[in-house]
Amino acid sequence: MTHATLLAAAGEITSTSTGEAAVFWILAPIAVLAAVGMVLVRSAVHCALLLVANLFCVAVFYMVQQAPFLGFVQIIVYAGAIMVLFLFVLMLVGVDSSDSLVETIRGQRLGAAIFGLGFAGLLVFPIGSAIDGGSAKGLDKANEGGNVQAIGRLLFSNYVFVFEAISALLVVAAIGTMVLGHREREGGRVGQREWMRRRFTEPGRQVTPLPGPGVFARHDSADTLGLLPGGGRASGIGGIPGIPETAEEPGVTDLPGGRAASDTPDTPGAPGTPGVSDGPGSAGPGGPPGSRGPDRPDRPDRPGGTTPGAPVPPAPTDGAAADGGAGGAEPVDVNGSALAGAGKGDER
Amino acid sequence: MNPANYLILSALLFTIGTVGVLVRRNAIVVFMSIELMLNAVNLTLVTFSRINGTLDGQIMAFFVMVVAAAEVVIGLAIILSIFRTRRSASVDDVNLLKY
Numbered sequence: 179m180t181h182a183t184l185l186a187a188a189g190e191i192t193s194t195s196t197g198e199a200a201v202f203w204i205l206a207p208i209a210v211l212a213a214v215g216m217v218l219v220r221s222a223v224h225c226a227l228l229l230v231a232n233l234f235c236v237a238v239f240y241m242v243q244q245a246p247f248l249g250f251v252q253i254i255v256y257a258g259a260i261m262v263l264f265l266f267v268l269m270l271v272g273v274d275s276s277d278s279l280v281e282t283i284r285g286q287r288l289g290a291a292i293f294g295l296g297f298a299g300l301l302v303f304p305i306g307s308a309i310d311g312g313s314a315k316g317l318d319k320a321n322e323g324g325n326v327q328a329i330g331r332l333l334f335s336n337y338v339f340v341f342e343a344i345s346a347l348l349v350v351a352a353i354g355t356m357v358l359g360h361r362e363r364e365g366g367r368v369g370q371r372e373w374m375r376r377r378f379t380e381p382g383r384q385v386t387p388l389p390g391p392g393v394f395a396r397h398d399s400a401d402t403l404g405l406l407p408g409g410g411r412a413s414g415i416g417g418i419p420g421i422p423e424t425a426e427e428p429g430v431t432d433l434p435g436g437r438a439a440s441d442t443p444d445t446p447g448a449p450g451t452p453g454v455s456d457g458p459g460s461a462g463p464g465g466p467p468g469s470r471g472p473d474r475p476d477r478p479d480r481p482g483g484t485t486p487g488a489p490v491p492p493a494p495t496d497g498a499a500a501d502g503g504a505g506g507a508e509p510v511d512v513n514g515s516a517l518a519g520a521g522k523g524d525e526r
Numbered sequence: 527m528n529p530a531n532y533l534i535l536s537a538l539l540f541t542i543g544t545v546g547v548l549v550r551r552n553a554i555v556v557f558m559s560i561e562l563m564l565n566a567v568n569l570t571l572v573t574f575s576r577i578n579g580t581l582d583g584q585i586m587a588f589f590v591m592v593v594a595a596a597e598v599v600i601g602l603a604i605i606l607s608i609f610r611t612r613r614s615a616s617v618d619d620v621n622l623l624k625y
Contacts (some may be wrong), residue, residue: 184599199527213539213562217546222555229558232539239532243576245584248591249573256592260561260598267602268554271615282618287549301537305530313578314529329588332581336590344592357570358603361610386553458552 198242209235226264233257244317247326532573551616553605557598564594565605 212232218226240249259437281287379382427455453454540560546559568587574585609615 181583202527202531202535206531207611209535210538210542213542213546216555216558216562217542217549225555226559229561232562233565236539236569238570239535239569243529243532243572245575245587248572248584248587249590251591252568255595256565258586258597263598263602264554264558267606270606271554271609277577290545290548294541297544298538298541299570301541302534305533317576317579317581320579320581325584328581329584332585333588336582337585340589344589347596348592351599355599358600358607409535486536523554 201238201242205238207233209239222268223265225269226261229264230257230261233261244321245325247329529573529577533570536566536569538566538569539563539569551618554602554622556617557601557605558580561598563605564590574624587615 209232212228212235216228216232219225219228233252237249237257240246240252293489319324378385532538541565543559543561546562547556548620550556550559568590571583571587573583575581575587605615608620612619614620
């Protein structure tokens, strides 16, 4: 090899090609902007996406710099596997768990920004001055039989012990993840029978299916009254058009409380009585059978059930709604439902 | 273009990653910032490998990638187990090592 060809080869390698320069000057700002955005953006998912953009840019830099194997490993392992892992954990933890903007240490952000500027200056300026005009030897000779083959040869000759240690590290990491992710089961194994039993015995569980979306009702059964969005009743029992409302009127007016309330329709509590009648029903999700009973004004055994509520009628005459929430459970419920009937009668 | 530009770029990325670790509260985002720093170091190693004309830098970058993968797996498992007990992924809430 003559001197001239050596010089030519050296010059060719030292100055990178224009294509590489174009790739660098296009992708380097993107990489830096993605990194800055990753630090600044609040949502963790956006952080992950910006990091993926940055990783792709760096992968292209690897490929341009005669390291195609590392470039593809970067895309497959980093941008593929690790970022999927990140997003998976992000979804497990909850996407809405974004950063709080409260500074626990005062002036931490400002300090971090100043530190970052100083650190960048400390790193960038010495590099710029020290390697300015430095010559790159290039990897053409080292990559002669192919980059992957060369890396493999090196990996299994000079670095074989490091390779073994790394494999041991990977095994330990896998075991450690299993240990950290494992949770001991508390109590015995829960079978189907036990689940069914819990469904009916545990308080607060809804046994029946929940009403469909858009249905303005707490229960799906026909004997509980569905309310219109304004709070009033739809025509018919429970909003069912076929059943006339008058069918339940005698049952309601038989109540002593209902009489008393309907005698005083101008009480201030009367317009709000649907709310009062809703109150015990909504306040009792802890006991479905107990709370669902008072919502049924048309039950045949209701007049019999009102006998403990007989002393109540003096109450609604002076502030029925105010008294409704503070009294005992059962008589007040009856009173509330009776008032609900009175309010309904006023609306018609 | 000088290959040293890659070094300057990776220095910038490393700095941004450091600032991210210092500023962010979400533990997962802190981990992402650490990934950014590791990538910057990898870019430095690959660039030096090219400047020196040997493949040792690339091998080192490869090892860094493997260690980073192991670190991410363990770290995310720790974050998950903390989240199970504390119901939070914020690094501010983890001021006790137990319970």
